[in-house]
Amino acid sequence: xxxxxxxxxxxxxxxxxxxxxxxxxxxxxxxxxxxxxxxxxxxxxxxxxxxxxxxxxxxxxxxxxxxxxxxxxxxxxxxxxxxxxxxxxxxxxxxxxxxxxxxxxxxxxxxxxxxxxxxxxxxxxxxxxxxxxxxxxxxxxxxxxxxxxxxxxxxxxxxxxxxxxxxxxxxxxxxxxxxxxxxxxxxxxxxxxxxxxxxxxxxxxxxxxxxxxxxxxxxxxxxxxxxxxxxxxxxxxxxxxxxxxxxxxxxxxxxxxxxxxxxxxxxxxxxxxxxxxxxxxxxxxxxxxxxxxxxxxxxxxxxxxxxxxxxxxxxxxxxxxxxxxxxxxxxxxxxxxxxxxxxxxxxxxxxxxxxxxxxxxxxxxxxxxxxxxxxxxxxxxxxxxxxxxxxxxxxxxxxxxxxxxxxxxxxxxxxxx
Amino acid sequence: xxxxxxxxxxxxxxxxxxxxxxxxxxxxxxxxxxxxxxxxxxxxxxxxxxxxxxxxxxxxxxxxxxxxxxxxxxxxxxxxxxxxxxxxxxxxxxxxxxxxxxxxxxxxxxxxxxxxxxxxxxxxxxxxxxxxxxxxxxxxxxxxxxxxxxxxxxxxxxxxxxxxxxxxxxxxxxxxxxxxxxxxxxxxxxxxxxxxxxxxxxxxxxxxxxxxxxxxxxxxxxxxxxxxxxxxxxxxxxxxxxxxxxxxxxxxxxxxxxxxxxxxxxxxxxxxxxxxxxxxxxxxxxxxxxxxxxxxxxxxxxxxxxxxxxxxxxxxxxxxxxxxxxxxxxxxxxxxxxxxxxxxxxxxxxxxxxxxxxxxxxxxxxxxxxxxxxxxxxxxxxxxxxxxxxxxxxxxxxxxxxxxxxxxxxxxxxxxxxxxxxxxxxxxxxxxxxxxx
Numbered sequence: 001x002x003x004x005x006x007x008x009x010x011x012x013x014x015x016x017x018x019x020x021x022x023x024x025x026x027x028x029x030x031x032x033x034x035x036x037x038x039x040x041x042x043x044x045x046x047x048x049x050x051x052x053x054x055x056x057x058x059x060x061x062x063x064x065x066x067x068x069x070x071x072x073x074x075x076x077x078x079x080x081x082x083x084x085x086x087x088x089x090x091x092x093x094x095x096x097x098x099x100x101x102x103x104x105x106x107x108x109x110x111x112x113x114x115x116x117x118x119x120x121x122x123x124x125x126x127x128x129x130x131x132x133x134x135x136x137x138x139x140x141x142x143x144x145x146x147x148x149x150x151x152x153x154x155x156x157x158x159x160x161x162x163x164x165x166x167x168x169x170x171x172x173x174x175x176x177x178x179x180x181x182x183x184x185x186x187x188x189x190x191x192x193x194x195x196x197x198x199x200x201x202x203x204x205x206x207x208x209x210x211x212x213x214x215x216x217x218x219x220x221x222x223x224x225x226x227x228x229x230x231x232x233x234x235x236x237x238x239x240x241x242x243x244x245x246x247x248x249x250x251x252x253x254x255x256x257x258x259x260x261x262x263x264x265x266x267x268x269x270x271x272x273x274x275x276x277x278x279x280x281x282x283x284x285x286x287x288x289x290x291x292x293x294x295x296x297x298x299x300x301x302x303x304x305x306x307x308x309x310x311x312x313x314x315x316x317x318x319x320x321x322x323x324x325x326x327x328x329x330x331x332x333x334x335x336x337x338x339x340x341x342x343x344x345x346x347x348x349x350x351x352x353x354x355x356x357x358x359x360x361x362x363x364x365x366x367x368x369x370x371x372x373x374x375x376x377x378x379x380x381x382x383x384x385x386x387x388x389x390x391x392x393x394x395x396x397x398x399x400x401x402x403x404x405x406x407x408x409x410x411x412x413x414x415x416x417x
Numbered sequence: 418x419x420x421x422x423x424x425x426x427x428x429x430x431x432x433x434x435x436x437x438x439x440x441x442x443x444x445x446x447x448x449x450x451x452x453x454x455x456x457x458x459x460x461x462x463x464x465x466x467x468x469x470x471x472x473x474x475x476x477x478x479x480x481x482x483x484x485x486x487x488x489x490x491x492x493x494x495x496x497x498x499x500x501x502x503x504x505x506x507x508x509x510x511x512x513x514x515x516x517x518x519x520x521x522x523x524x525x526x527x528x529x530x531x532x533x534x535x536x537x538x539x540x541x542x543x544x545x546x547x548x549x550x551x552x553x554x555x556x557x558x559x560x561x562x563x564x565x566x567x568x569x570x571x572x573x574x575x576x577x578x579x580x581x582x583x584x585x586x587x588x589x590x591x592x593x594x595x596x597x598x599x600x601x602x603x604x605x606x607x608x609x610x611x612x613x614x615x616x617x618x619x620x621x622x623x624x625x626x627x628x629x630x631x632x633x634x635x636x637x638x639x640x641x642x643x644x645x646x647x648x649x650x651x652x653x654x655x656x657x658x659x660x661x662x663x664x665x666x667x668x669x670x671x672x673x674x675x676x677x678x679x680x681x682x683x684x685x686x687x688x689x690x691x692x693x694x695x696x697x698x699x700x701x702x703x704x705x706x707x708x709x710x711x712x713x714x715x716x717x718x719x720x721x722x723x724x725x726x727x728x729x730x731x732x733x734x735x736x737x738x739x740x741x742x743x744x745x746x747x748x749x750x751x752x753x754x755x756x757x758x759x760x761x762x763x764x765x766x767x768x769x770x771x772x773x774x775x776x777x778x779x780x781x782x783x784x785x786x787x788x789x790x791x792x793x794x795x796x797x798x799x800x801x802x803x804x805x806x807x808x809x810x811x812x813x814x815x816x817x818x819x820x821x822x823x824x825x826x827x828x829x830x831x832x833x834x835x836x837x838x839x840x841x842x843x844x845x846x847x848x849x850x851x852x853x854x
Contacts, residue, residue, distance in 0.1 A: 184624070188618045
C-alpha cells in the first residue's frame with residue numbers, strides 16, 4: 001500500500017526514510033504561489049487530475065500539509081453539489097497543520113471550508129495543543145495533536161570548533177502580522193475579547209483563547225453537539241473574528257518585541273534574517289536564505305540561534321525548533337509550554353521568559369562555547385532520533401493503521417463536543 | 418524613597434520645646450473631610466475661602482481670579498501648610514518680581530509649603546490648562562506632589578517633575594462600628610463597589626498602529642510582572658531618553674506628552690487586567706450572589722449594576738453587610754493601593770483584593786486581608802471564606818485594627834508633617850519674592 005503525497009515537500013523524504021511506498025500528486029496551486037490560496041475551482045481541477053493516479057495506485061492514505069489535499073469532486077448523484085475527493089475515493093486524508101485554520105482556508109469560502117472539517121476520514125494533525133483542543137471543542141472529529149518536525153536529510157553531525165561560529169546571534173523568521181502597520185481604524189469593541197484573553201493569560205498562561213471566550217467569560221454560548229454544522233460554522237466564524245486581535249497581540253508578545261529589542265540593543269551583532277521587518281519596524285534585515293544547504297549551515301555556524309514562535313501558536317513549537325537542532329545549532333528560544341515534552345531544557349536547548357533573561361543567556365552562551373556545543377550536540381541527537389518528519393509520519397500512520405493516538409494519551413486532543 | 422524639597426519652603430522657627438509636636442495651622446478646602454482629619458492629627462484646620470468654582474480642572478484665568486481671594490486670605494491668616502486635593506486650591510497672582518504678565522502661585526508669596534494629594538493620575542487634573550503650562554507647573558519645585566503609586570512617583574521624577582512624594586492613600590476618620598461582623602452576611606455575599614476602569618472599548622474607532630508600543634509594554638509586563646511602564650520605556654526598550662534640563666521647556670512638555678500618549682494602551686490593558694475582567698467574571702459566574710455597585714457599567718460593558726453609594730455611613734454599612742468585599746484596581750495603578758483598600762478595612766469589612774506590589778507593606782496578607790491573582794483564586798477564595806465565617810470575621814477585625822491605627826488620613830497628616838520637617842511659622846506672613854513663572 002502506498003502513500004499519496006500532495007506536493008513535493010518533506011513528506012517525500014519522510015516516506016523514503018520510513019520505508020513507505022509513495023507517489024506525488026501536484027497541489028492545486030503550484031509554488032511559488034501560496035498553496036493556501038487554492039480556491040474551490042482549483043481544488044476541483046486538482047482532484048480531476050489526481051483521479052487517474054489514484055485508480056492506478058490505490059493509496060492507503062493521502063498525506064499533506066495544511067489541507068492541500070482537501071479537494072472536491074462533483075457529486076455524481078447531484079451535479080449541483082460537490083463531495084470531498086478523499087471521501088469519494090474512500091481514502092483517508094492525513095493533513096499536518098502548521099498554520100492556523102483561518103490561514104489554511106484563505107482560498108475557500110468559510111461555508112465550504114468549515115463543513116469539510118467534519119469529515120471523519122480527514123485526520124487533522126495540529127501542531128499546537130490548544131488549537132487542536134479548540135477544533136475538537138467545535139465538534140470537529142479526528143483531530144490529533146502532533147508537533148512539527150524537521151525534514152529528513154543528511155545532516156552534518158561533526159562538532160564545530162569553537163572559533164568556527166561565523167555569527168554570534170541570529171534569528172531566522174519573518175514579521176508576520178500587518179495588524180499594527182496599516183494606517184486604518186477598527187472598532188474598539190473588536191479588541192475586547194483579545195484584550196481580556198491576553199490579560200487572563202498573563203496570570204494563567206495555560207488558559208487558551210477558547211477557554212476564555214466560551215467557558216470562563218462566556219462571550220457567547222459554546223458550540224453544542226446538537227447544533228447543526230452550519231450553526232457551528234457560524235459560531236466558529238464569529239469566534240475566529242474575535243480571536244484576530246488576540247493573535248496579533250501574541251505576534252507582538254512572542255516574537256516582534258524581542259526582535260525589536262535585540263536589534264536596538266545588539267545592533268549588527270544580531271543578524272535578522274526574514275521578510276517584512278524593514279517595512280513593519282524599519283529594522284535592517286536580510287532576505288531569506290535561498291538554498292537548503294546554506295540554511296542549515298547557517299544554524300551550525302551561528303553561536304546562538306534564537307527562536308520565537310509566531311502569534312498563531314499558544315503552546316506549540318514551530319518548525320525552526322526542529323530545524324535548528326537537526327542542523328546541530330545551539331538553540332535559545334522563548335519558552336513555550338510544549339517544549340518540555342519534546343526537549344530537555346538546559347541540556348538539549350535552553351529557553352528564556354523575558355528580555356532580561358534572554359540577554360543574560362545570550363551573553364552566557366557566547367562566553368561558554370563548550371557548554372553551548374554540548375547542548376547543540378544533545379539537541380541534535382534528540383531531534384534526529386525523535387523529531388524528523390519520518391517520525392511524525394509513523395505517528396500519523398499509527399493512527400490510521402492501529403487506531404493508536406498520535407502521541408501519548410496525556411497529550412492527545414480533547415474529546416470532541 | 419527620598420524626597421527632595423526646595424529649602425525655601427521649609428523655613429520657619431524651630432519647633433518649641435513643649436512636650437508633643439506643636440500644632441500646625443493647615444489650610445484645606447472648606448466643608449471637606451480633610452478639615453476633620455487635620456484636627457484629628459492634632460493640628461488646627463483652617464478652612465480656605467469658598468470659591469465660585471474650585472474644580473481641579475478649571476482653567477488658568479479662573480485660577481488667576483481666585484488668586485486674589487487666596488492672597489488676601491493668606492495675608493490675614495498664618496498658615497503653616499496649604500493642603501489640597503488634585504490642584505483645586507492652586508491659584509495664581511501676578512508675580513511681583515517677574516515681568517509683565519508673569520504669574521506665580523499664590524502660596525509662594527508667603528513661603529508656605531503646598532502639598533497636593535493626587536487621587537487620580539496627575540495628567541488628569543488641570544485639564545483646562547494647556548499641556549505645556551500644566552507640565553511647567555508640574556516641573557516647578559514650588560509645591561509638593563503627593564502620589565499614592567510608587568511606580569507613578571518614580572515615573573514622574575524621571576520625567577522631570579520635582580518634589581514628588583510617594584505615600585499611600587488612606588481613609589477619613591469616622592465613627593466606624595468595631596463589633597465583629599455577623600456570621601451570615603445581611604447584604605450580598607460578594608460585593609464590588611466601583612466604576613469601570615475603562616470606557617475605551619465603547620469609544621470611537623482606534624488605530625492599531627498607535628497601540629503597538631503600549632502592547633509591547635503589556636507583553637513585557639506579562640512576562641515580568643515587576644516591570645513598570647517607565648522601566649520598559651526608558652530602560653528596557655529605550656523608546657526615548659528621559660527629558661532633561663538641557664531641553665527647552667516646550668520640548669520637555671512634548672516628551673512627557675508623548676510618553677503618556679504611548680502609555681495609554683498599556684493603561685487600557687491594565688484596566689482590563691486589574692478590574693473590568695473580574696467584574697465580568699463575577700457577574701457571569703455568581704449571578705445574583707454578586708452585587709455590582711457603581712456607575713457606567715451598563716454604558717461601558719452592557720452590565721447590570723446598582724447605582725453608586727454616597728456618604729461614609731452608606732459605604733460603611735455596605736462593606737459590613739457584605740460577606741466579601743472584592744477590591745480591584747484601575748489601569749493607572751501599577752504598584753499602589755486604592756482608596757477602597759482602606760475604606761473597606763476601616764469599616765470592618767472583609768477585604769479580598771487583587772494583589773498589588775505595595776500591599777504587603779501596609780497590610781499583613783492572609784491575616785488582615787486576603788489576595789487573589791486570577792479567576793481561579795478569586796472563586797476559590799470566595800467559596801472558602803463564605804464557608805468559613807469565623808476566619809472571615811477574624812481577618813476583618815484584624816484589618817480594621819490595622820486601618821484604624823495606621824491608615825486614616827490623620828496618620829497621613831502626621832507622617833506628612835514629619836517627613837517635611839514642618840513646624841509652625843512665625844506670626845504674620847509677609848509677601849515673599851517668588852520666581853518668575
